[in-house]
Structures are given as structure tokens and as C-alpha cells.
Amino acid sequence: MKKLKGGNPGQVSLIAENCQITGDLNFKSQLIINGVVEGNVCALDDQDAIITVGQRGLVKGEIRAPTIVVNGKVEGDIYSEKHLELSSKANVRGAVYYRIIEMVKGSQLLGSLRQIEQSKAAQKSQEAAVSREESKEKTDSWIKAVQKSDAAT
Helix, strand or coil: CCCCCCCCCCCEEEECCCCEEECCEEECCEEEECCEEECCEEECCCCCCEEEECCCCEEECCEEEEEEEECCEEECCEEEEEEEEECCCCEEECCEEECEEEECCCCEEECCEEECCHHHHHHHHHHHHHHHHHHHHHHHHHHHHHHHHHHHC
């Protein structure tokens, strides 16, 4: 795996091998996944953000970021706005949307490859962010209604 430029080296988040996260994960700068994430992983408004799925990492959900390096397993669609690298141990099951892709000998893909224009990738990320925000607002509204109902009882 080659060193990619991007992200802030002082702001690296790590999901270690002994960790499992269930639910969507949003991040800025750099994220390294060596454990298991069952949910969508998305970079938040950071054009230099990098997600790395390590050799023992597993993501069961969508991945959305400008730069993505996969050397582990992904079961879900991948959306890369800038650069996608499928390293030698990569195993991807899902549709892959990319601007620039690098596939190393040994990487495996069961799904489809689709090259997208820069503007379409940015639009998809914005749509996903709006959808997440709307979902959060609905959940917050529902929680408030339940709390209000409980208080009245």
C-alpha cells in the first residue's frame, strides 16, 4: 500500500481490530478501520479525507469519501470522489463508483465498476449528507414526542 497525500496526520481516527461498531460513522480527516463497522461510513465535508480499510478490517455498508484505500473486506457500495485503491488483499462485494481507480494484482471485486464525473460524485455526497440530516431530525422529533408523552402520563 503506498502512502497517499491527504487528511491531517494529527487527526487520525482508528477502529482497532478488537472493536466493532454498529451504526453509521461520520468522520473528518483520516479514518483507519482494522475492526468491524456495520453501517455506512462517510467523510464529512473534507475534500482531503481518507478512509483506509486495513487487511483485517470489515465494513458492512456504504463507504463515501474522496480517497479510499481498501485492503480488507467491504460488503456494500463504494463512492470515491477522487482516488480509490483496491490493494492486494481487497475483497469488495458491491457497486464501485470512482473517479480514478487503482487495482493491485490480487484484489477481488464482485459487483460493478462505474466511473463518475467529479460533479456527480460531489452531488451524491451532498445528497447523502442531506438525507442523514433529515433522518436525524425525524429521529429527534420522535424522541421529543415520546418524552412529552411519558411526561404527560
